[in-house]
Amino acid sequence: MWDQQEIRLAPRSRGFHLITDEVIEAVPRIASLQVGLLHLQLLHTSASLTLNENADPDVRHDMDAFLRDRIPGDLPYFRHTLEGPDDMPAHVAASLFGTQLTLAVRDGRLALGTWQGVWFGEHRDHGGPRRLIATLNGE
Secondary structure (H helix, E strand, C coil): CEEEEEEEECCCCCEEEECHHHHHHHCHHHHHCCEEEEEEEECCCCEEEEEEECCCHHHHHHHHHHHHHHCCCCCCCCCCCCCCCCHHHHHHHHHHHCCEEEEEEECCEECCCCCEEEEEEECCCCCCCEEEEEEEEEC
């Protein structure tokens, strides 16, 4: 079985956001699979996807604080600055974290570890709405 959905994410503030439930709600056919894969592809270059801690929101805060420290917007060698001081750092962060995830599906559920969740990283101050393509394959 193959299924593909576009998931639209509402605008979010800069930082990391847990979106596991939104993904599951948008791809209800996950429940019909015994075994499979869910591939998520973010259709943007200044945001990211990653898999990390799903319980303590301080982890998401700390990850964003770490990124802001390591990739500030005022680096003198950045040349791509026409879209604002947050744009080039957002591209760097998106490339470091990546814009795709492939997740196992087992017994009708995402096969995540106890403390794992899907994170959406918004790396712009005002990134706007975002889109994902979710491709599900399995039996």
